[in-house]
Amino acid sequence: MHASPTPRIPIAPLHEPLTRFVPFDNAPFPFRGLIPDSGKHFLDHADGNRRGHTSPRDGSVHWEDETFKDNKVLLYFPKGFDIRKPALIVVFFHGNGATLTRDVIERQQVAAQLDAAGINAVLVAPQFAIDAADSSAGGFWQRGHFAKFINEAATKLAAQYGDHRVAGAFKQSKVVLVAYSGGYLPAAWSLEVGKADARLAGVVLFDAMYGQIDKFVSWLVHEHRRAFLFTAYGESTHEENEALKQELDEANLRYKSTLPKKLLPGTITFIDAGADVKHDDFVTQAWTQNPLTWVLSRIPGYPKTSALPKAPAHKRK
Template identity: 70%
Template sequence: MASIKQPAAPKVPTAPLKTPITAFVPFDYAPFPFRGLIPDSGKKFLDKVDGSRKGHVSPRDNSVHWEDETFNDNRVLLYLPQGFDVRKPALIVVFFHGNGATLSRDVLDRQQVAAQLAASGLNAVLVAPQFAVDAADSSAGRFWQRGVFRKFVEEAAQKLAQQYHDRRVESAFKPSKVVLVAYSGGYLPASWSLAVGQIGSRLHGVILLDALYGQIDKFTAWIERMHGSAFFFSASTESTREQNEALQAELDDANLRYTTKPPKLLRSGTVAFVDSGLDWTHHNDFVTQAWTQNPLTWLLSRIPGYPKTRAATAAAKTGHRPK
């Protein structure tokens, strides 16, 4: 009897990306829309009704943010830089924007988050969900719910693979670790993602860019849990200096070591705080102008173990991009 020929194992693309890929993609596990409860208070998130419209009353000034205008965008910015090589170890950089932001105008164009990732030389992709659309609101939405952040990251692997138009690529993204970057109001969904997101050891590190406005207990608990298996970095202006000092005091009480100097590398176990020396007026530009120009490039280029090429890594550290 003739033997049955087994199908060949699926292969992933054999060459780095020749051109970058940028896409705005709807997600099932995006933070919004969200019609659940706010965990701290147990109150309904959409607590204002006007006819057929539902909205959320801001705790800041009692203004109403309507769902159809502010909390109804389930799109996520996906970016794969030129030279990204799916055959090599890769990171998924998840970026949580601050208040008053949109993915296109602010994350992509004004803050140059995708461009900064590309310039870092890191073999990584960007995943940036839309939170409140162009509003002074830090709500975490579905990331308040247990396990949703993990499901969001798992869905990102699927959606990233679809950008190759080849479902076989999904297997290459599934083991990728995650670096969570939060700016300003992004601290709230970041803190809850650490507390209830159930991402576990897949989280390689956390970066806060003038973002530590509260939830210090959740960040402290995560640093204690990671036991040297991930890194933590927080940079501040005058607006978050007090909260960063409070977190350092919590770490002192727990006998956990940290540094207040810019780290040469962001290795697992690194816990670092950098006071930029800037006052609160520099907060709005902090993603591009902080203790250094293009701080996100500076940070990502210092994560070892994930280079696209040696030339790209060297260029990122000198501030020059390869031609």
């Protein structure tokens, strides 16, 4: 007699939120390659067996075993996330002087803001330089690395979800890239050489346009019809955002400077949050409180729950 097959457990929404720190093979660090702008080795300083990176800001050395050793990535699933429905992957690039726990989760409330947005989305946030004034892109300087990172994220998300059957769904999910402050540099290179354009639904910059304007313009010229750009800024990056506007004018790309009801493909939005907004608090307090929640809640097509059925006509009041 043949044994009866084991019944397949149906895939269901998550009953509780899930937070994990998972090592990635394609994390931005450790990184021992070249810096593409200069062709120099990233780790350009040695002291015995220690290797370090010389800061272009002040010439200080950030040591690999202290600053560029962490290959862990924060994965967060909000309660109610359902992979059976269209799902969005939100990739968050933190700024300088940050750690995933102290800053991304606790201070900036990135996971909580995603949860409050009410969309069917998960968070993927890699660790860059650990608590240091450094914007290095690491692996994202390399051609195709961002695409490899996104593909690995799909596999790791499925593993944490607890069902390998959903890996294919994650690999089809669209991606929104959010960069804050120093996260602009890995974001710019991810757009330039990351080879993940087909997956990108949009890019969000929070006081992050510190340079690499040409890379953002090039991406918009080629991809603006199927993705959106939303850049909000204070005094810190006001000048660079104005420069980006000029570049878009020359490229005949239209943009708006008013808050949109929806973030749709093909839209480019600039929001001046004002000179009084503190750069360090921008992720939690900018033109509005919890601006990440505001942005994510305006991305259409990813409802977390199905619409409630309408009440019968005789019960309506």
